[in-house]
Amino acid sequence: MDISLYKGIHVFCETRGDKVIDNSLELLGEATVLKGKMAHNPEVTAVIIGSDVEKHVDTLAKYGADKVIVVDDEKYSTYRPDYFAEALAKVSDEYKPEIVLVGATLKGEEIGPTAAKILDTGMAAHCVELDIREDGEFLQVVPAFGGKVLGDILCPNHRPQMASMKAGLVDKIVFEGKEAAVEKFNPEVAGYGDKLEVLEVIEDTAEKVSLSNAELIVAGGFGIGDQAGWDKLEKLAELLGGATGCTRPALDEGWTEREETMVGTSGVAIKPKVYLGFGISGAAHHTCGIKGAGTIISVNKDDYAPIFEVSDYKVVSDWEKIVDLLIERLYNKRDFKRS
Ligand SMILES: Cc1cc2nc3c(=O)[nH]c(=O)nc-3n(C[C@H](O)[C@H](O)[C@H](O)COP(=O)(O)OP(=O)(O)OC[C@H]3O[C@@H](n4cnc5c(N)ncnc54)[C@H](O)[C@@H]3O)c2cc1C
Known part of the structure; x- marks a missing residue:
């Protein structure tokens, strides 16, 4: 693999209901921080997959995206991890980012590692810190042994370097007035075909105070x-x-x-x-x-x-x-x- 072909940071942006989740917006901000530490000033790209998701472009720009890749198709209207993972992998295959960040959410934990498998790369899950070392390596810090030890993960020989991080570890950063270039990409996605069938979608309608905003x-x-x-x-x-x-x-x-x-x-x-x-x-x-x-x-x-x-x-x-x-x-x- 010629890793020099891979440039830029992609952030997989997840939606819930009619909104982009905070975890994704935080990761966009984190991507801009990483970008500031990289000599070649890579582009921060939000990757959004779904049905009728182009409307989120302004939000993604406001939180740090230089570019938004929109994968918009009716087939993503109901969540299927196989479709989303394959679409994310195909975006990476086409645009060749050096880093891909994914929220450590229930969906992110299905989509991220599955996409990593398709791309034949690794993924550091549940990172508590991300950084760029002085030698330019992307550092992914993960807790081990119940958080008593922090492990440094590097992915020197494969691209993209994939990492997930849960909500609340980094702050959102607002870039007022920022605009993002938009690119539409709609790859062929087969998933597991009819081996997987969505029978019913049961939404959690319980009105509870969300943990991320609770005082x-x-x-x-x-x-x-x-x-x-x-x-x-x-x-x-x-x-x-x-x-x-x-x-x-x-x-x-x-x-x-x-x-x-x-x-x-x-x-x-x-x-x-x-x-x-x-x-x-x-x-x-x-x-x-x-x-x-x-x-x-x-x-x-x-x-x-x-x-x-x-x-x-x-x-x-x-x-x-x-x-x-x-x-x-x-x-x-x-x-x-x-x-
Ligand atoms: C890879 C890995 C990841 C994990 N991730 C997580 C994670 O994200 N979050 C998490 O929470 N755990 C996680 N765990 C589990 C974690 O290690 C602990 O087992 C768990 O946090 C213990 O939960 P607990 O305190 O509820 O239970 P326990 O450790 O069983 O403690 C129960 C406590 O209740 C007290 N108690 C009992 N009766 C009463 C009473 N009547 N009144 C007052 N106090 C009472 C006891 O004195 C005791 O201190 C993970 C484990 C592994 C291996």
């Missing part, structure tokens, strides 16, 4: 114990006007089905003003996701739980006593009708 997050772990306990925790979050976050075991238990609310290495990084954690031990996999939180308050019945080491306030107690007390106080204060 207060009530997080729960395995110590919550059961579904009834979890429902109580959700109630507290609702009364406080906050969002609910979870650890891996709480998700695995099925107390919440909202995978996007898992906080930590394989989940999201959060930056609320206040994090209220209940029944969480404080494994590094989880705490690496709460580094950006303002005040951390933790409730655990174990005086020596590691979560207390990263907390501003510790409460050694059964979680339910504290949650019951808070709910009681909030009901009294707001004069809520109990349900």
